[in-house]
Amino acid sequence: MAYYYDFGPDGSEVSQGYTKVTAGDVYARERGYGFTDCSQVTALQRNEEALSGDFCIPFGATFLADVQDGNYIVTLTAGDKYAPTHTTLRSNGERSVLPDIHTVAGQVAREMFAVNVRGGQLKLSFGGLAPRVNSLEIVPSKEQVTLFLAGDSTVTDASEDGFPFSGWGQQLQRFFKHDVAVANHAEGGRSTKSFISEGRLDVIQEELKAGDYLFIQFGHNDQKNDEERHTDPPTTYIEHLRKYIEAAYSHKATPVLITSVHRRFFDASGKLQDTHGAYLDAVKQLAEEEGIALIDLAAKSKRLFEAEGPEGTKSIFLWGERGEWKNYPGGVRDNTHFQERGGLRIAELIVEGIRENELQTLIMYLR
Template identity: 90%
Template sequence: MAYYYDFGPDSTEVSNGYTKVTAEDLYAPERGYGFTESSHVSALKRDEEALTGDFCIPFGSTFLADVADGNYIVTLTAGDAYAPTHTTLKSNGERSVLPDIHTVAGQYAREMFAVNVRGGQLKLSFGGLAPRVNVLEIVPSKEQVTLFLAGDSTVTDASEGGFPFSGWGQQLQRFFKHDVAVANHAEGGRSTKSFISEGRLDAIMKDIKEGDYLFIQFGHNDQKNDEERHTDPSTTYVEYLRKYVEAARSRQATPVLITSVHRRYFDASGKLTDTHGAYLDAVKQLAEEEGIVLIDLAAKSKLLFEAEGPDGTKSIFLWGERGEWSNYSSGVRDNTHFQERGGLRIAELVVQGIRENDLQTLIMYLR
């Protein structure tokens, strides 16, 4: 089922096949769509054009739409007949999909992006200096390539209210056109072992199909000592990694192994300290033995972090002073997880790896 929303004042006409959304339309389950709050949302009519002549101004607001799980192509029309606009958009909470949409007065941008919905609801969070939403079209698609991610907190999407925390997988969708949908199944605290025992690989297997990709990055929590997560790099770690590879191949999808992104630990000379050791070697050896595509994110992040140095990497990792971020009001010193800027920079390294490995089905759809 497709969903078509025309935003603007209640007094304006609605185009055939579209549902009118006003600034006062708060989300309710019986309605199935609406804004999470309306105190910062307003609506205006500029002219008589059916779809572009009116709009809502969703300043710092989130629009919800109840939709079936699956992949969608979402088309946003944004613009204003009288004024320049600047709109940013995140999907499913904090996932950046359209970072900067600029229009001049009288211009209308029509931007398309992909989204993978799980949990029966699409969340679109608007920002920007002068945001506008004229039209939203949400159309299901079975033709897209789906890029599945299995991993831990360095890969995962932030929870609502987690800003500025960001896994690199959270930033990956913005690099792709609407032909590729990123399905980020990564979850904080998981290892190759616990991810499987909790049924998360099974959830991927329900949807993955021929032509899709499964990117696999673990290691941070495989090092932990508890029985639920620990694996040995020379034995069980490799055995569990093979399960992901075999699962993808059983559906004619392409597995991609990714070495663990480094933590922020430097020695006295400014060189990065490797905290993953044999786990990195195990991934590389398995990739070579089985002919699996490898993105050596450990090597790439080492070059990046050493170039930035101990001080520069604070703007990559989740470091902040007291009062700098409302969600970490007492300050934070985290040498494992990333802030948004860092998640984006690591995602850029993953995209670099996609290009280097000549993954043409993905490369052709990069923005």
């Protein structure tokens, strides 16, 4: 089922086949759509043109639409006849999908992106200096390539309450056109072992299809000593990684192994210290044995972090002073997880690895 929304003030004309959304439409389950908070939303009408003549101004607002799970192509129309606009957009899980939409007065932009919906609801969070939303088209698609991510908290989609914490998977969709939908199944605290035991790989397998990709990055929690998560690099770690590879092949999808991104630990000389050890060697060995693509994120992140140095990497990792961020009022010193800038920098390294491995289907759809 497709969903079409025409945004504007009460009483303005509704385009045929569209549902009118006004500045006062608060989300209600019986309605199935609406803003979570309308206090910062206004609506204006500039002319009688269908869809582009009226709009809502959603300053810091989030729009919800109840939809069936699956992949969608979402088309946003944004513009204003009288004024320049600047809109940013995040989708479910605070994923950055359209970082900067600029229009001049009289211009209307029509931007398309992909989104993978789980949980029966599409969430679109608006930002920017002068945001506009004239219309939304949410159309299901069976033709997209789905890029599945299996991993831990360094990969996961962070919640709004965790801002500015960001996994690199959260930033990945913005690099792709609407032909690729990123399905981020990574979850904090998981190892290759616990991810499988909790049924998370089974969920991915239910959706995997021929032509899709499965990116796999673990290691941080495989090092933990508890029985639920611990694996041994040369034995059980490799054994569990093979299960992800087999899952991909069983559905004619392409597995890609990724070495663990480094933590922020420097020695006195400014050289990065390796905290992953044999886990990195195990991934590289397995990729060579299986003849599958490897993105050596450990090596890439090492070069990046050493170039930035102990001070520069504070803007990559989740570091903040007291009172700097609302969600960390007492300050934060986290040498494992990333803030948004860091998640974006690591996502750029993943895209670099996609190109190096000549993953042509994905390369073809990079923005």
